[in-house]
Amino acid sequence: MKIELADYCIRCGLCEDLYPDLYKRNYEEHCMDVLYEEIPPELEERAAQSAADCAVAAIRLK
Numbered sequence: 553m554k555i556e557l558a559d560y561c562i563r564c565g566l567c568e569d570l571y572p573d574l575y576k577r578n579y580e581e582h583c584m585d586v587l588y589e590e591i592p593p594e595l596e597e598r599a600a601q602s603a604a605d606c607a608v609a610a611i612r613l614k
């Protein structure tokens with residue numbers, strides 16, 4: 553599983569606040585970083601929950 557963030561992410565930071573094991577604010581590039589290229593199996597459920605929690609549905613799972 554991979555996480556992709558859509559361009560229309562509003563950088564609210566909620567995903568990092570709730571899932572700091574998956575996301576981190578990138579202040580230099582004004583975007584959010586996903587901490588894994590490939591999501592570890594043990595974090596897949598949290599990744600799916602983070603996608604459900606994003607208010608603008610900017611988190612896509614592939």
Ligand code: SF4
Pocket residue numbers: 557560561562563564565566567568584605606607608609610611
């Ligand atoms: S919760 Fe959604 S909109 Fe907010 S920073 Fe994360 S991906 Fe972007």
